[in-house]
Amino acid sequence: MRGGSLNQQSVIETLAFTGFGAAITYCLLSGKYLSFVTPRLAPYLAAAALMMFVWGGMGFARWFRPRHRSRFAHCFVITVPLVVMLLPFASLSASDVRSMDSLNALSDLALGAGGQVPVPGEAASLPGLDARRGIVDISKDSYAAWMAEISVNHALYEGYTVTVDGMYYGMDASAEGADFAVERLMMYCCVADLTPVGIRCVDADGLRPSGIADGEWVRVTGGLAAMPMGDGSGEWMEPYLRVSYVERIDAEGDGYLYAGY
Amino acid sequence: MTRVPAYAVTGFLDSGKTTLLSGMLACEEQPALAVQFESGEEELAASDGIERLAIRAIEVERDPSGAASRIAGRVKAKQPSALWIEWNGVMPFTKLHNLLLDDKLRPLVKLRGVAHCVDAERVESLLNGVGLAAREQLAACDMVIARNAGSPDALDRVSRAVRAINPGAPVYSAETESAAGVVRQELAYGKRSPIGMFSLVMAALTVGLFIGKRLLDSLNFPGNAVFSVFLGIILQAFPFLLIGTLLSSAIQVFVPQSLVERRFPKNLALGMLVAVFSGFLLPVCDCASIPVFRSLIRKKAPLPVAVTFMAAAPVINPVAIMSTWYAFNGDPGVAIARVALGVIASVLVGLVFAIPRMRANVSLAGGFDRAVCGAGIMDYSEMLAPRSGFLDKLSAYMRHAQAEFLNVGKYLVIGSFAAALLQTLGPDVSAAPTGLGGAASILFLMGMAFALSLCSSSDAAVARTFARQFPAGAVMGFLVFGPMMDIKNAVMLSCGFTGKFIVRLMAVTGAVCFAAAYAYSVWMGVR
Numbered sequence: 001m002r003g004g005s006l007n008q009q010s011v012i013e014t015l016a017f018t019g020f021g022a023a024i025t026y027c028l029l030s031g032k033y034l035s036f037v038t039p040r041l042a043p044y045l046a047a048a049a050l051m052m053f054v055w056g057g058m059g060f061a062r063w064f065r066p067r068h069r070s071r072f073a074h075c076f077v078i079t080v081p082l083v084v085m086l087l088p089f090a091s092l093s094a095s096d097v098r099s100m101d102s103l104n105a106l107s108d109l110a111l112g113a114g115g116q117v118p119v120p121g122e123a124a125s126l127p128g129l130d131a132r133r134g135i136v137d138i139s140k141d142s143y144a145a146w147m148a149e150i151s152v153n154h155a156l157y158e159g160y161t162v163t164v165d166g167m168y169y170g171m172d173a174s175a176e177g178a179d180f181a182v183e184r185l186m187m188y189c190c191v192a193d194l195t196p197v198g199i200r201c202v203d204a205d206g207l208r209p210s211g212i213a214d215g216e217w218v219r220v221t222g223g224l225a226a227m228p229m230g231d232g233s234g235e236w237m238e239p240y241l242r243v244s245y246v247e248r249i250d251a252e253g254d255g256y257l258y259a260g261y
Numbered sequence: 262m263t264r265v266p267a268y269a270v271t272g273f274l275d276s277g278k279t280t281l282l283s284g285m286l287a288c289e290e291q292p293a294l295a296v297q298f299e300s301g302e303e304e305l306a307a308s309d310g311i312e313r314l315a316i317r318a319i320e321v322e323r324d325p326s327g328a329a330s331r332i333a334g335r336v337k338a339k340q341p342s343a344l345w346i347e348w349n350g351v352m353p354f355t356k357l358h359n360l361l362l363d364d365k366l367r368p369l370v371k372l373r374g375v376a377h378c379v380d381a382e383r384v385e386s387l388l389n390g391v392g393l394a395a396r397e398q399l400a401a402c403d404m405v406i407a408r409n410a411g412s413p414d415a416l417d418r419v420s421r422a423v424r425a426i427n428p429g430a431p432v433y434s435a436e437t438e439s440a441a442g443v444v445r446q447e448l449a450y451g452k453r454s455p456i457g458m459f460s461l462v463m464a465a466l467t468v469g470l471f472i473g474k475r476l477l478d479s480l481n482f483p484g485n486a487v488f489s490v491f492l493g494i495i496l497q498a499f500p501f502l503l504i505g506t507l508l509s510s511a512i513q514v515f516v517p518q519s520l521v522e523r524r525f526p527k528n529l530a531l532g533m534l535v536a537v538f539s540g541f542l543l544p545v546c547d548c549a550s551i552p553v554f555r556s557l558i559r560k561k562a563p564l565p566v567a568v569t570f571m572a573a574a575p576v577i578n579p580v581a582i583m584s585t586w587y588a589f590n591g592d593p594g595v596a597i598a599r600v601a602l603g604v605i606a607s608v609l610v611g612l613v614f615a616i617p618r619m620r621a622n623v624s625l626a627g628g629f630d631r632a633v634c635g636a637g638i639m640d641y642s643e644m645l646a647p648r649s650g651f652l653d654k655l656s657a658y659m660r661h662a663q664a665e666f667l668n669v670g671k672y673l674v675i676g677s678f679a680a681a682l683l684q685t686l687g688p689d690v691s692a693a694p695t696g697l698g699g700a701a702s703i704l705f706l707m708g709m710a711f712a713l714s715l716c717s718s719s720d721a722a723v724a725r726t727f728a729r730q731f732p733a734g735a736v737m738g739f740l741v742f743g744p745m746m747d748i749k750n751a752v753m754l755s756c757g758f759t760g761k762f763i764v765r766l767m768a769v770t771g772a773v774c775f776a777a778a779y780a781y782s783v784w785m786g787v788r
Contacts, residue, residue, distance in 0.1 A: 072455050
């Protein structure tokens, strides 16, 4: 070692790798990573953070090896995402996910939401079902499974009173027979593939709170029914809620659903 | 005591070092000391007030401390205003740097700048043929002076080679009358502290991003969505890029080129089979397959085989198969069709690159290791160090992986940001006109796959949402083309491959995937 002959590039690399590893670790421990990727990425991110710490440590070993020309631009590959991680983020709503905000996607995605095709009769094991009183109370944990169940086996529950929380999404004029949708965003791998999963709502009596905007959280209660829908590819029966009550509720964080969880 | 500024001139034999040094010493107004570690055909021009000292390279090799003592003794005796060094052309620059940091010399002298001389007519053959010492000298310099570079073409050729090894170093033509004066002035200007500059840029970046995002939010621009999608793609892609660079560096460091040349199947059909089978076994997305593809090319694996591997792996690996099966509700038909079309398309794309005309101008930088040299990340003293023991190799492996990760990673960051912008601000899929014909639908969804740059482990879920709006062939085009080629991949390929090759690869992949998806449409009875 030669005193004072600091290898400035190694110092910068050590700081960058260690900082990035620390940022990933913080995101994992705080759960902030769930706003961007699914839980199944957690072990991969943990391994990546570990490797960043190893590389940071290796950089420290080179601090006192002289180097005349030091560069640092390559470190922006990790320091730019590091700074972006520190930015405050608001959760996304369906109106942010422009490429997938078709109403068709709602029921389509519901099919795959639970990871398997629902089988009639298996819903008895889903939480929130009170068959005797004809009530379905859908919590966040059972949301994906219930959307899949209702989408495929809606005939079994027609007339049931369903209560569901989710984000409000106003339908446009072309969405025949529906006034709005209540939905949550489903993530398959990362926030880039967020897709709305939800159910149509028909608000014939104008019960919606005035001035409600897309992305606001609502609790909707209504009777389950089905209406005929069709396009060039065929016809089908589409489930919807005949709204009897709507209220604003506090936002559930980002409220994302994760496929397979 | 103020340390005497030292300026070094490096370069291979007969590259014009002595001529340049003579020119610069002629500009020197104060008494200076010139130390030559090389005696070439040309003598250093005599100038008033210039003290000369010659040290043979063999002295530095045998007794570096003695060489440092000789220079220190002369500096103490003459107290020059500057120390000018003509370094030996075949010795690594690291030896000079260590010499100047010797305990006897370090309190007296501080290295301020290094100019490297090259001959424009020999620069490429020199860098490819002489070995690491020539690259090491070039990588360590602050500027390059090129002789025989009077024409713009020659200067451009030198600039390209320099950019691959020492990005950011300015190149001057030695034919300019004032070259020596300009170089003298630039060297004396000195450098800012990299840590200080880095801190400054990071502070500006942090403040800029925080203020910028707040400003965009207040203007109702979807900055929140753009940055969220960008970070989502980065966080899901970085671990896979890491796996890819670790695999790719293992090939680079542990697998000798002779082994690849000897053991790799010479038969094209067998090679294709190996490539497809390897794709089945590699449970990673396209972020990992591109670095491995680069390594295969560097190790002289046949181009058609490497292309087939790169195209097949992201489509037919176990993760992609499972996610397709899962997204389409356990319907094996879609997953089977995706694998079958993926294999057919990747083999066809690979075969196109068996045509001699398609194999021209593939790699950048004349074949030397751009991942390491290009980024200027790796310390060349590490590259020159012997790699005999396992620990030496392990250390070299980790450093190589680090350099590769940072070098390819910058293209991933740029590609991810472009994809995030396009995904947030680009065309709305749901607004696509209904009733598009089979061919138009396929082209539309292939375009969307290119723009969205989704991970091949999750694209099936998005494709599922298109299944009602678009015919099966178009959805299959999305599922097969997207993992093979998207914005992120195209940008990542530009690290190591020529623009012409990337355009050819994109065009061939697009045409083959379109044909495969259209044939699938016909087979399914939907046109």
